[in-house]
Amino acid sequence: MKPDGKLKLVSELLDLPLLDSEGKYCGIVDDVELVGGAGKDLELKALLVGPGAYAGRLPRLAMWLAEKIAGNRITRVPIDRIRSISGSVQLDRPGDELGLHRSEKAAGKWIPRRGAL
Amino acid sequence: MNPLELTLGIMTAVGGFVDISELVFAAKAGSAFGYALIWVFAFSTIGIIVFSEMSGRVAAVAKQPVFNLMRHRLGLKLGLVTLAASIISNLITCAAEIGGVALVLNYLTGWPYLLMAVAMTALLIASIWVLPFKWIERAYGLLGLFMITFVVALVAIHPPWDKIAGGFIPQVPHGLSTKELLTFGYFMVAIVSAVMFPYEVYFYSSGGIEEEWGPKDIMTNRMTAILGMGLGSLLAIAILSNSAQLFSGINVDPEIPGSAALEAAIPFGKWGLVLALLGMFFAIAGAAVETCMANAYSIAQFFGWMWGRHKKPWEAPRFTMTWIVLFLAALGIVLTGVDVMMLVEFAVLFSILVLPLTYLPLLLLSGDKDYMREYVNGPVAKGLGWLYFAIITAAALAALPLFFLTSGGNG
Numbered sequence: 001m002k003p004d005g006k007l008k009l010v011s012e013l014l015d016l017p018l019l020d021s022e023g024k025y026c027g028i029v030d031d032v033e034l035v036g037g038a039g040k041d042l043e044l045k046a047l048l049v050g051p052g053a054y055a056g057r058l059p060r061l062a063m064w065l066a067e068k069i070a071g072n073r074i075t076r077v078p079i080d081r082i083r084s085i086s087g088s089v090q091l092d093r094p095g096d097e098l099g100l101h102r103s104e105k106a107a108g109k110w111i112p113r114r115g116a117l
Numbered sequence: 118m119n120p121l122e123l124t125l126g127i128m129t130a131v132g133g134f135v136d137i138s139e140l141v142f143a144a145k146a147g148s149a150f151g152y153a154l155i156w157v158f159a160f161s162t163i164g165i166i167v168f169s170e171m172s173g174r175v176a177a178v179a180k181q182p183v184f185n186l187m188r189h190r191l192g193l194k195l196g197l198v199t200l201a202a203s204i205i206s207n208l209i210t211c212a213a214e215i216g217g218v219a220l221v222l223n224y225l226t227g228w229p230y231l232l233m234a235v236a237m238t239a240l241l242i243a244s245i246w247v248l249p250f251k252w253i254e255r256a257y258g259l260l261g262l263f264m265i266t267f268v269v270a271l272v273a274i275h276p277p278w279d280k281i282a283g284g285f286i287p288q289v290p291h292g293l294s295t296k297e298l299l300t301f302g303y304f305m306v307a308i309v310s311a312v313m314f315p316y317e318v319y320f321y322s323s324g325g326i327e328e329e330w331g332p333k334d335i336m337t338n339r340m341t342a343i344l345g346m347g348l349g350s351l352l353a354i355a356i357l358s359n360s361a362q363l364f365s366g367i368n369v370d371p372e373i374p375g376s377a378a379l380e381a382a383i384p385f386g387k388w389g390l391v392l393a394l395l396g397m398f399f400a401i402a403g404a405a406v407e408t409c410m411a412n413a414y415s416i417a418q419f420f421g422w423m424w425g426r427h428k429k430p431w432e433a434p435r436f437t438m439t440w441i442v443l444f445l446a447a448l449g450i451v452l453t454g455v456d457v458m459m460l461v462e463f464a465v466l467f468s469i470l471v472l473p474l475t476y477l478p479l480l481l482l483s484g485d486k487d488y489m490r491e492y493v494n495g496p497v498a499k500g501l502g503w504l505y506f507a508i509i510t511a512a513a514l515a516a517l518p519l520f521f522l523t524s525g526g527n528g
Contacts, residue, residue: 015189015196017181017421028188028421049421057193087181088487106421109435116429117249 012096017088018077018100019048021063026095026104047077047089049100075099125338129258130345136404137217137374138210138311138461139234140397143369144380145354145526146304147360147493155284155354157305160167161312162350164505168340168476171483171498172318173338178492179482181282183322184418186488187478199478200419202471203387207316207412210464212450215241216327216407221398225377231452238448241405242441250327250426257403261306263396266381266389268355273384277363296523303519303526311366313509316411318479323414327427335492356380372458374401400509408445413440462525472509476512480506498521 012026018027030053036042052072055063075098095101147155172183188196219234223489226233245253290495292300321342330338359380360511364371371377373396379392411419411428417424423433430437450460468524519527 015193017185017418025417025421027140028185028419030193055194058197059194062194062197067146067375087179087186102431104435107438108431111437113429113431115246116431117247117252 008036013044013047013085013089016085017029018047018091018095019082019088020091020093020095020098020100022094023102026091026100027075030074030088031057044079046079047056048074049077050074073103075102119342126173126337127345127348128262129255129353130341131258131262133254133258133261133400133403133407134263134346134349135264135356135400135445136210136311136314137213137457138307138314138465139353139375139403140217140356141302141371141400141458141461142307142311143356144360144364144377144466146308147357147362148306148364148369148371150290150301151361151365152280152284153290153301154304154308155281155357156287156355157308157328158286158350158357159285159311161309162346163501164508165313165317165496166346167323167501167505168313168318168479169285169340169346170339171479171494171502172322173325173330173342174335174492175479175483175489176322177330177334177338178332178490179488180326180331181306182326182414182424183319183417183479183482184415184436186356186482187423188389188419190478190482190485196419199471199474201417202474203315203319203415204412206314206464206468207319207408207415208223208447209363209450209460209467210314210316211405211408211412211447213457213460213464214401214408215444216451216455216460217396217455217475218401218405219451220374220457221394221401221472224378225394225398230455234448234451237365237402237405238444241409242444245406245410245426246430246439248426250324253406253426254324255401257406258375261396264352266385266392266396266399267352267359267377270381270389270393271355271359271362273358274362276358279360281354290313298524300518300523302515303523306469306516306519307465307526308474309512310465310516312353313472314408314464314468315472315475316408317473319411319415320407323411323418323425327425332492354388374457405447409440409443412443466516466520469509469513471513473506473513476506 013029016029018026020026029047029048030050031048032044033046033048033063034042035045044100050073051066052074054066062093077098081091081098082092149502153329176182215234215238218237219230222229222237257306289301307336356377360371363383364381378393381389413436416423416438422435424436482488486498
């Protein structure tokens, strides 16, 4: 499926893993941003990534717990950054450029860079 | 298919098959019911072969780990429930393995059990940090082949082979009281759970991605699952048969892992005991690594983090932090002083409760033509998959009542 093709269902995109142009995992499609309204075309504008995007998909108590554990950060990936969609969503830019590796980098500060074969 | 790689893969699967729960329940089953529960081991082994083959095939064809696909298939809410259940089950199991390996070290050295648990956890963390995936898998799996000592010990004590062969036929012993029948039922459920622990499938499929399996590896996957796990199961059956032959008639209840090691000491003396303990040490340590890594794989895959031990630890930092924290959490459980055998009971009980939840998505994924194309489940995989799913669901429903009615299999 190509991003300019017809998306039959938003559910085909939801919960797919994201791979950046370097083949690195950089999150999951946690929600999508749609624009439009009554009498207008509904258009997919962006993918939303991060625990903040769980709102509306989880019961209130579960969402409160998720925020306490993981925060409420959301990263927005414009739809034209998608190269292709299959079992994963391939992006056409490195995750760094799209702000998708921030948590990974923050965690990386705690990990010593030595000793592994 | 590289024959050397295939042979190593199969040997690794054999050596890595037995864990603390299988060890304990095989020895107890033989002591309590003679050879009558061998068929449950054989039957459950077919089940774990079916689901492992499916998970390896999904990894090879869809090139996506099971938990990525599971979340897409189940959605966020049900996916989170599955993840939470899997984390709890694997964490308890990992704690049981760390406790088990600490006990074995305690037998070997005489040093304090809790100190051994701390030292062993540090050693396991260091080994995963230093070694890449293939080495981790091979080192623990191949060294676990010391467990063959139990097979050699069985041959040495000249058991009644006709009775062992008869044990492969599904049966319930005659003349059992109601209480004994319930205990037999509890052992059946516990053995199904111990053989079909969900971590084995998650570790196996993630390992397939770590080793970059593709459709060309479908046959390797099938052979490794069938021969590796099939032969591995014979180790558990040897422990059960030794126990039936040596302990059954004299009312010895091999409650702790050290009793199982005596099975090798009786025919071979001190060296048999040492070899059996070494086999148990590496097999249980390998299972501790697998349970912890399976948990970290599941979490990282569910949230789309970078993961895998084919990368350096600092190249997948959240994944690295996760497996270290999980090891420490499992050690924390052990340090509360909870009895290892109680952890084994809880691991088996909780795993069987969540088994249907963890295997259903795999069954659906491997049967989905969109993901699997021409590698979708054939009639045999489909039929066996649904049959075993029905059985583990029935076992899950029966587990809690049987646990309470039999005081955890103690009558």
